[in-house]
Amino acid sequence: MNNSLIIGQYVPGNSIVHRLDPRTKITIIFFFVFIVFFANTLISYGILTIFALTSMITSRVPIRFILKGLTPVWFLIVFTFILHLFVTKEGTLIFHLSIFKFYSGGVIQGLAISVRFFLLILVTSLLTLTTTPIEITDAIEDMLHPLNKIKFPVHELALMMSISLRFIPTLMQETDKISKAQASRGVDFRTGPIKDRAKAVVPLLVPLFVSAFKRAEELAMAMEARGYHGGEGRTKLRELKIGKHDILIYILFAFVIAILFYTRSY
Amino acid sequence: MDITFKNVSYIYQANSPFAHKAIDDLSFHIPSGSFVAVIGHTGSGKSTLIQHLNGLVKPTAGEVTIGDFHLTPEQKPKNMKELRSRVGVVFQYPEHQLFEETVEKDIAFGPENFGVSKSEIKHRIQQITPAVGLTEELLERSPFELSGGQMRRVAIAGVLAVRPDVLVLDEPTAGLDPRGQKEMMKMFYQLHQEQGLTTILVTHSMEDAVKYADHVIILNKGTKYMEGKPEAVFTQKKALNKVQLDVPEMVQFLNQFQTKLGKEIPFDRQSIKQVAQSIQQIIKGAESS
């Protein structure tokens, strides 16, 4: 019944992008987000776009999943474009509509910002589309490792994240079960005045909390029984490994940066 | 209330790559007042069946009729609350649905939702409390202070307080110890008889089905695999084994007895004592001949 449950947006696959070390993906995306703002010529934008589109194609993630990720921001992209169109008063006048004057600078600026937006969202959603949440957790744990020195509980944080990921499907099943049981006792979650509907949440939330606490208690006991005593002296099964592909991508990306800075205008 | 399923199918997440058929062309009829056992493995479609009985889902195809209520892919009954007040469901581990501050309030929650008057609720609680094996002084306690068995009884009282015509029980004895299980089933059977309920028991226990049900429906992979009187269904060992279900222990023993001693003792839901008597006669017969 719950075979369809997917946490986050991960689309299973075995492409090069999927197989990259999650730290590689996070690092590259971090720098990509940064350098997008340095692009200012057609060629520099072109390079970044080619990079993003190539990543997308090699990931073999179906287009519809990517478009689904873009839907909530589609409006934002169009809105910024129009805003620029109206506000920017640079370049030559190209169009006159009653009191509004549209300049070439507005079109260019609007396009540039929209492309930036588009690239940012495309690349960041590629991360979540090709990396399992647990891989991201591992990567974060590894990358934050230096913070251990200032007593920041990196391991605990990562463990908390992975346990949450593990229990999301369980709690979703539970929510479904309890809401059906209460509906059967005459609770109406869907109709009626807002006040009644808000009240209807109590019979759902109380049992959910009670059960979550019980689960937490039992899980803690089971973990202790299985010898869990913090991160000290702990080894890990899941290993992050920088492979050939990762190095290749780093080199390629260095090239992209180099060409970008070479072709941008100063 | 009579219950009829006519060619009912239910598909989870239809039109998606994850579509999954939980019920497939299921038809059966349950006459008012009967005690029916529905048996099948986890994933056989039992819980989807239960949800149809309460209008929690509507069929993807076919028609479900419960008394005067009709559920089809196109329409749900207008008065869903009315349907839910007539069909009470005791879900698996019903104690997980408790939430009120006191036992009394929790029992009253259902009837209040269905518009039963305060005085009537009070009256019903007085009746139901002893019937489900709870004592009056528990009414003022928090349900979360009670033992697991008591919590379950509170949840059951909450369903019974609505005074449904149909009682649906989903594995009502799961997790209880043997004594608790026995008492619980006895209680349901008594309620069934005294209040003239139509009872649908979803269970894994062949023994309970043999003991209490007058009709058995075996589900497998969302379809009806077998149906009939317990003594007729449960003697078909081969057919049941094929879907990895066992026959009741007594039937198993009688089969082995026949193989080993070459004498048949037919199964007709007799008591263990009666089986012993039959065996005694066979052995005596052998002695005298």
Next chain:
Amino acid sequence: MRKIIEFRNVSFRYEDEQPWVLKNLSFEIYENEWIAIIGHNGSGKSTIAKLLNGLLFPQEGEILIDGKQVNQDTIWDIRKDVGMVFQNPDNQFVGTTVQDDVAFGMENRGFPREDMIKRMEETLSAVGMQDYLLTEPHRLSGGQKQRVAIASVLAISPQVLILDEATAMLDPKGRTEIMQTVTDVQSENELSLITITHDLTEVVQADRVIVMNEGEIWREALPREIFSLKDQLREIGLDVPFITVLADELNQLGVPITQEPLNHEELLEELWTLHSKT
């Protein structure tokens, strides 16, 4: 035979002023022995399991595991020797996949990665779950989750495996799966096994049975001896298996059943002998 577990006059209660959950308990469990602890809900049987693992400590008496006393200083060693499978299959599954869950216990003990992979293969094969390495828990049945839990415990090669009502929340199919797995595992490993249950049919294969009632040991005997107690078992909230009741009825009708049968075959054998004697 080597003594693996010893309870010496152990008493336990959760808080002062509260009634004792366990009263003056003493028993011993030996190497490679299979002990079934049985009792109704609330008889104190699960508390024994928690004491064995140092999840709780007794107020009185002492508990020795392989000669070591269970206390705050020894619990981490003890937990290496005593593995536990709990009742709820969901609430003990820590990993996001089967492989992560089996690894969890080994990671805690600092096993090198190569060992983990090797042990994981061995133990998952032992419970028949080797094809599910990357499966997520919500795609497994209850019985499968419990088998993974057993594999996780076996991975750290404990001397004692405790199943604390591990079958209580499973359907009959899952229950059979687990009992079969446990039987296989015990016969193939040097392992003492403690199964805690309220189902009398699950104690048949045990070497010895401890029956708990009201926080005390009510009886300690062979399964066959326990079965012969019948009505007394009912009095303390337990059930009597079909075959035991039938043998009893037959005896009352003058059909002499000499041995308390543990299973169908034993009773049929006697009946066959009686039948063919003439």
